[in-house]
Structure formats: structure tokens, C-alpha cells
Amino acid sequence: MDHTQWNEAWTRYREFNYVKLTDIYNRTGIDELSRKAKILDLGCGSGEFIKILKERGFTSVEGWEPQQDLVKQSGFDCIRQGNCLSIPEPPPQYDAVVILGVLHHLSSFDEVTEALKNVKRLLKPGGRFYSVEPRNTLARTVMTRLMFAIPMALLPARVKIDRFLVAEEEVELNRWLAYEFKMTKRAESVGLVSVRKSADWKSSYQIFENRVH
Ligand SMILES: C[S@@+](CC[C@H](N)C(=O)[O-])C[C@H]1O[C@@H](n2cnc3c(N)ncnc32)[C@H](O)[C@@H]1O
Structure with a gap:
């Protein structure tokens, strides 16, 4: 993809990401x-x-992001450098923790378990954990094959960037898709009870509640 195509695709992707x-x-x-x-x-x-949460009227929102350049780029004072694998002591307490498209970037299922334990420690009793991660389905496999079979020039801008991103994170994504089905049980084993689950052909949307002891 040349630079202009990349810029065009990225601009479209950001609009698409908001949707x-x-x-x-x-x-x-x-x-x-x-x-x-x-x-x-x-x-x-x-x-x-975070922008969407603020637009919807939430007044006490924070973000943690390990990449300093993204923290700066955000322009939000409520975002700071942070990592789901190493949390401050004592852990701050939240009513809700949201993790969107992050767990599949971790390098092993042990790290996913560590992240889930940290989420549990960050939640108040009865607090909620919202998780959205890629899902392993036949439709995803077929669509991915199609996306790579069709010449780049014929793809809509949004799909071009999707293809680029899938190629970029091929190893991480495939590793996650091989074990994503274990995620609910693992979350429950650390004390996060699954209370609602829905899915589409590409993603799994889950809500867990911090079990009260
Ligand atoms: C696909 S992006 C998703 C960003 C955002 N959640 C969204 O949905 O727009 C994945 C994000 O996970 C972050 N990330 C990767 N490893 C992480 C870790 N160990 N702890 C916290 N965030 C991590 C990356 O820096 C990146 O910003």
C-alpha cells in the first residue's frame, strides 16, 4: 500500500473505529x-x-495505556501510562473495568490469566468487567481468506486497513484464536462470574461480575 492509500485507509479506519x-x-x-x-x-x-464514555455523560473515567506516544496523542488528562500485567499497589478500586481488543496482544495464556487476576483486584466487590476480543469462527476464517485473495486495489478502504492489521498481528491473533474459548472458564477460576455474553461472527462481548466473598 503506498503512502496516500495508507493515509486514506487510516482516516477511514478511524471513522470506522468510532462506529x-x-x-x-x-x-x-x-x-x-x-x-x-x-x-x-x-x-x-x-x-x-474514553471519548465515547465522556460523550455519554460518564464523569469518572480513566485510561491506562502502555504506549507513551498514544497517551500523549490522546490529549486526555485522565489517561496515563499503565499495563494490565503490572498494577499499582494497593490497586485503585473501580466500579467497572473495560478491556477492548487488548488480551489477544498478550504473549501467552499465562499472561491472560495474570491480566484477569489484576482485573479482579481492580474491581470493587460486585464491580463489572467488560471484555471484547476476537472470536474464532468459520465465518472469520472464510472472510480472512477472501480478504487476502482479492487484489488490494479492489478492496474498500476499510477492508484494506483490516487486511493490513490482520497481517501485522498475524502471530498474536492466531495464538489468541487457538485459545479464546478457554477465556470464560479462566475468568471464572479467578473469581469473575460471567453474567452476560453475546457474539457476532468476529467478536465476543462478555460481562463478568466480581464475585463477592
Ligand atoms: C487493538 S488496540 C485497542 C485499543 C483500544 N482499546 C480500542 O479498542 O480502541 C490494543 C491496545 O492494547 C494495548 N496493550 C498491549 N499490551 C498491553 C498490556 N500489557 N496492558 C495494557 N494494554 C496493552 C496496546 O498498546 C494498544 O493500545
């Missing part, structure tokens, strides 16, 4: 939370989902 994150907001039911709920977006990138 995608709005859809995630609606599907996960975060809208049901009190507007005063203390919410952490863990692995928030440059804060696109």
Missing part, C-alpha cells in the same frame, strides 16, 4: 451503569472509547 466502538458501547450494556461509576479503560489506545 465500531459505539456499537461495542451499545452491545455491552455499559449504558446501564450509573453516570458516577468509576470506570477504567485498560489498554485504551489513544482514548477513542
Whole structure:
């Protein structure tokens, strides 16, 4: 992809990402939370989902993101450098933790387990964990094959960038798709109870509640 094509595709992708994150907001039911709920977006990138939460009236939103350049780019004071694998002691307490498209970037299922344990420690009793990650389906496999079989020039801008991203994170994505089905059980084993789950051909949307002891 040349530079102009890349810029065009990226601009479209950012617009598309806003639509995608709005859809995630609606599907996960975060809208049901009190507007005063203390919410952490863990692995928030440059804060696109935080922008949506603020637009919806949430007043106590924070983001942690390991990449300093994305923290700066966000322009939000409520975003700071942070990592789901190493959290401050004592852990701050949230009514809700949101992790969108982050767990599949971790390098092993042990790291996913570590991240889930950290989420549990960051939640108040009864607090909620909203998770959205890629899902392993036949439709995804077919669509991915098609996307790579069709010449780049014929693909719509949005699909071009999708193809680029899938190629970029091929190893991570395939590793995640091989074990994503274990995620719910693992979350439950660390004390996060699955309370709602939905899915489309590409993604799994889940809500867990911090079990009260
Ligand atoms: C696909 S982006 C998703 C960004 C954002 N959540 C969204 O949905 O727009 C993945 C993000 O995960 C972040 N990330 C990767 N490893 C992480 C870790 N160990 N802890 C927290 N975030 C991490 C990356 O820096 C990147 O911003």
C-alpha cells in the first residue's frame, strides 16, 4: 500500500473505529451503569472509547495505556501510562473495568490469566468487567481468506486497513484464536462470574461480575 492509500485507509479506519466502538458501547450494556461509576479503560489506545464514555455523560473515567506516544496523542488528562500485567499497589478500586481488543496482544495464556487476576483486584466487590476480543469462527476464517485473495486495489478502504492489521498481528491473533474459548472458564477460576455474553461472527462481548466473598 503506498503512502496516500495508507493515509486514506487510516482516516477511514478511524471513522470506522468510532462506529465500531459505539456499537461495542451499545452491545455491552455499559449504558446501564450509573453516570458516577468509576470506570477504567485498560489498554485504551489513544482514548477513542474514553471519548465515547465522556460523550455519554460518564464523569469518572480513566485510561491506562502502555504506549507513551498514544497517551500523549490522546490529549486526555485522565489517561496515563499503565499495563494490565503490572498494577499499582494497593490497586485503585473501580466500579467497572473495560478491556477492548487488548488480551489477544498478550504473549501467552499465562499472561491472560495474570491480566484477569489484576482485573479482579481492580474491581470493587460486585464491580463489572467488560471484555471484547476476537472470536474464532468459520465465518472469520472464510472472510480472512477472501480478504487476502482479492487484489488490494479492489478492496474498500476499510477492508484494506483490516487486511493490513490482520497481517501485522498475524502471530498474536492466531495464538489468541487457538485459545479464546478457554477465556470464560479462566475468568471464572479467578473469581469473575460471567453474567452476560453475546457474539457476532468476529467478536465476543462478555460481562463478568466480581464475585463477592
Ligand atoms: C487493538 S488496540 C485497542 C485499543 C483500544 N482499546 C480500542 O479498542 O480502541 C490494543 C491496545 O492494547 C494495548 N496493550 C498491549 N499490551 C498491553 C498490556 N500489557 N496492558 C495494557 N494494554 C496493552 C496496546 O498498546 C494498544 O493500545
